[in-house]
Amino acid sequence: MKRSLIAAVGLAGVTALVLGGCATEPAEPEGPVTITYSNFISAGGNEDNLTAIVDAFEAENPNITVEVTTLPYGDYFTALQTDLAAGSIADVVDTDFGFFQTLADSGALAPLEVANPEAYRESLIEAYSRDGVSYGLPSSFSAVVLYYNADLFDQAGLDYPTSDWTWADEQAAAEAITALGDDIWGSHQPVSFFEYYKVLAQNGESFLNDDRTAVAFNTPGGIEAAEWLVNKSGTVMPTIEQGQGTPDFDTNLFVEGKLGMLHTGIWVFGAVADVPFSWDIAVEPGNTQQASGVFSNAVGVSATSENIEAATLFAEFLTSSQTMVDVRLDSGWELPPISDESQLGVYLTKDNPANRQAVFDSLDGIAIQPIVATGQQEMQDIMNEELIEAQAGRKTVAEALASAEERINAVIGG
Amino acid sequence: MSVSTLQTSLVDRAPVTRLTAPVRPPARRGWRYGLTVAAFLLPSAVPLALFVLVPMVSAAWISLNDWNLITPMQFVGLDNFAELIADPRTAAVFGNTLYYIVGYLPLVYVGGLFLALALNRALKGRAFWRGIYFLPVVTSWIAVAIVWRWLLNPNNGVVNTVLGWVGIEGPGWWTEPAWSMPSIILASAWKDLGFVMVILLAGLQAINPDLYDAAKVDGAGAWTRFRHVTLPMLSPSTFFVVVISLINGFQVFDQVYAMTGGGPAGSSQVVVQQIYDLTFRYGAAGEASALSWMLFAVILAVTVVQIIGQKRWVHYA
Numbered sequence: 038m039k040r041s042l043i044a045a046v047g048l049a050g051v052t053a054l055v056l057g058g059c060a061t062e063p064a065e066p067e068g069p070v071t072i073t074y075s076n077f078i079s080a081g082g083n084e085d086n087l088t089a090i091v092d093a094f095e096a097e098n099p100n101i102t103v104e105v106t107t108l109p110y111g112d113y114f115t116a117l118q119t120d121l122a123a124g125s126i127a128d129v130v131d132t133d134f135g136f137f138q139t140l141a142d143s144g145a146l147a148p149l150e151v152a153n154p155e156a157y158r159e160s161l162i163e164a165y166s167r168d169g170v171s172y173g174l175p176s177s178f179s180a181v182v183l184y185y186n187a188d189l190f191d192q193a194g195l196d197y198p199t200s201d202w203t204w205a206d207e208q209a210a211a212e213a214i215t216a217l218g219d220d221i222w223g224s225h226q227p228v229s230f231f232e233y234y235k236v237l238a239q240n241g242e243s244f245l246n247d248d249r250t251a252v253a254f255n256t257p258g259g260i261e262a263a264e265w266l267v268n269k270s271g272t273v274m275p276t277i278e279q280g281q282g283t284p285d286f287d288t289n290l291f292v293e294g295k296l297g298m299l300h301t302g303i304w305v306f307g308a309v310a311d312v313p314f315s316w317d318i319a320v321e322p323g324n325t326q327q328a329s330g331v332f333s334n335a336v337g338v339s340a341t342s343e344n345i346e347a348a349t350l351f352a353e354f355l356t357s358s359q360t361m362v363d364v365r366l367d368s369g370w371e372l373p374p375i376s377d378e379s380q381l382g383v384y385l386t387k388d389n390p391a392n393r394q395a396v397f398d399s400l401d402g403i404a405i406q407p408i409v410a411t412g413q414q415e416m417q418d419i420m421n422e423e424l425i426e427a428q429a430g431r432k433t434v435a436e437a438l439a440s441a442e443e444r445i446n447a448v449i450g451g
Numbered sequence: 452m453s454v455s456t457l458q459t460s461l462v463d464r465a466p467v468t469r470l471t472a473p474v475r476p477p478a479r480r481g482w483r484y485g486l487t488v489a490a491f492l493l494p495s496a497v498p499l500a501l502f503v504l505v506p507m508v509s510a511a512w513i514s515l516n517d518w519n520l521i522t523p524m525q526f527v528g529l530d531n532f533a534e535l536i537a538d539p540r541t542a543a544v545f546g547n548t549l550y551y552i553v554g555y556l557p558l559v560y561v562g563g564l565f566l567a568l569a570l571n572r573a574l575k576g577r578a579f580w581r582g583i584y585f586l587p588v589v590t591s592w593i594a595v596a597i598v599w600r601w602l603l604n605p606n607n608g609v610v611n612t613v614l615g616w617v618g619i620e621g622p623g624w625w626t627e628p629a630w631s632m633p634s635i636i637l638a639s640a641w642k643d644l645g646f647v648m649v650i651l652l653a654g655l656q657a658i659n660p661d662l663y664d665a666a667k668v669d670g671a672g673a674w675t676r677f678r679h680v681t682l683p684m685l686s687p688s689t690f691f692v693v694v695i696s697l698i699n700g701f702q703v704f705d706q707v708y709a710m711t712g713g714g715p716a717g718s719s720q721v722v723v724q725q726i727y728d729l730t731f732r733y734g735a736a737g738e739a740s741a742l743s744w745m746l747f748a749v750i751l752a753v754t755v756v757q758i759i760g761q762k763r764w765v766h767y768a
Contacts, residue, residue, distance in 0.1 A: 122520040143521040278605040
């Protein structure tokens with residue numbers, strides 16, 4: 038069962054708009070105020086872009102100084118939890134969609150009086166709301182697409198992928214490209230929780246049951262989806278022993294021109310930009326339906342902040358200002374979460390990849406990340422582990438899914 | 452316990468000459484004396500209290516609560532301990548930790564002893580070699596882990612490539628559950644060899660050469676001298692190495708975190724990695740603190756047994 042995030046939350050979005058409209062606009066403080074902002078979104082190459090946004094905010098709000106701390110994504114949540122436990126949390130903090138649930142549930146985030154909620158893409162602002170009240174503001178979004186090496190497709194005499202492609206088309210192309218040479222591979226897709234819930238949706242299946250108390254993937258369709266992921270390994274994709282699964286392995290393989298198709302996010306546009314072969318992107322193929330992985334990050338304001346108004350003002354500037362839009366579109370940083378699609382036109386006119394429309398087409402069918410009340414991370418870890426057991430051949434796919442079902446249900450209370 | 456405390460008996464065997472007047476007997480020591488002692492103790496006592504005792508007591512309190520680091524704690528009594536004892540993963544992580552120690556300790560001791568014996572000879576460039584072997588000890592575990600992951604890369608790593616030359620198909624070191632712990636043991640032993648070497652080297656140099664001369668006169672060969680002079684005289688250093696290595700071994704974490712993250716399939720999940728995961732990944736700081744105390748109890752018990760047992764085999768000359 039797949040839901041479109043945008044459609045499902047339409048009504049609630051209207052409520053948010055009404056409530057948002059009633060709220061008073063946060064005002065700039067009278068005296069000088071310093072707020073702190075802890076982030077991961079700029080780590081690894083976008084630090085200067087963030088500085089540009091912060092500088093513009095400070096110029097517009099001379100009474101507010103923003104102290105920025107940047108941590109890599111891998112360390113960020115450990116630091117955030119330590120800060121929460123120690124009571125030293127920054128005024129404004131980054132979060133991803135998964136951890137937002139934990140933060141919002143625990144009351145760590147302040148309800149926000151958003152001055153201009155209609156500036157945001159409705160599905161995104163709603164994703165960070167509870168009962169129509171925003172507890173976070175989306176700071177960006179990105180989609181996972183199918184990258185392809187057009188030169189390898191030409192060599193194999195294949196047509197390029199289109200948005201109508203299905204798994205069978207991808208499989209046929211992957212096999213033809215793998216046959217081109219010993220160290221040429223057809224297609225790479227990570228074997229992980231984040232891919233699995235997506236391919237389940239692509240196969241018309243669901244990771245969790247309707248009330249999210251037990252898993253629902255141990256079905257013939259679920260097994261087929263897992264096999265689609267796992268069986269690439271060693272046939273059209275390198276094995277774990279050959280390095281598959283290590284950081285940046287897939288991107289490097291693509292950049293070296295040894296990979297026909299790559300399932301990954303638009304965040305690697307920059308890394309792939311200067312390769313000496315022609316490449317483009319397409320919407321990821323589905324099986325019974327199209328479903329894409331869409332990820333977004335957000336900022337929240339700490340409930341314990343002494344400067345909630347100033348912090349909210351900054352959070353809103355960081356996520357919806359014109360400066361942010363310009364900086365993000367200019368640099369090719371993840372997409373701005375704004376509702377005004379005309380502004381995104383600039384993005385479409387840029388080259389490399391040419392088919393940027395695929396990014397927006399991906400949003401037509403979104404595989405929503407399964408979220409449970411307790412045991413989220415443990416659920417993800419168990420799923421990753423069992424899928425890798427199947428990939429390594431130590432378990433059959435059916436055994437791995439049965440084991441994952443039993444273990445995850447025990448953790449999430451099913 | 453510091454290196455210097457244990458080594459004192461070996462190194463400072465010359466009688467200590469009194470530099471000042473004898474200290475007054477205890478009965479007449481006044482508040483001034485107490486103040487002086489306190490002043491000397493303070494620089495180490497304050498950090499010890501702040502960074503060891505306070506966290507230990509806090510952890511004891513947290514272990515009695517349900518806490519995800521974010522919402523307020525909820526008192527649950529001994530539930531966390533009961534859950535840990537009932538959870539098969541607890542036995543598994545202690546088992547993996549024990550596996551690590553059993554593999555690591557003999558390797559690092561024998562390797563360290565071999566190096567110490569070699570570098571105790573009048574060798575050309577001896578100081579240089581000692582420095583080289585000590586270098587890994589002061590290198591960051593993250594750097595070492597990256598290098599070892601590269602060396603043990605199942606596909607194109609140096610180790611498997613060399614094994615391939617002699618017709619052996621190398622294993623999937625950190626990709627196969629059966630080989631993940633041996634990989635970590637190998638890297639750990641390599642990194643800590645220098646430390647063990649330095650301790651044993653100090654021990655070797657403190658052995659009175661007369662003992663060797665006497666043994667030679669009695670007709671003892673090289674092996675007999677090693678077996679009956681070197682090893683017994685080295686026993687205080689050996690004891691120190693064993694105690695410290697066991698304490699560190701039970702707390703093994705950095706290399707596991709950096710090399711395998713506890714995988715594949717939990718095959719290298721050790722106690723401290725489990726404490727980390729419970730706290731920062733699974734929002735179970737209460738259970739993690741309870742596990743910390745269980746680990747502390749085990750280390751304490753093992754150390755006490757060693758200290759009692761040392762009387763049987765450690766010889767202080």
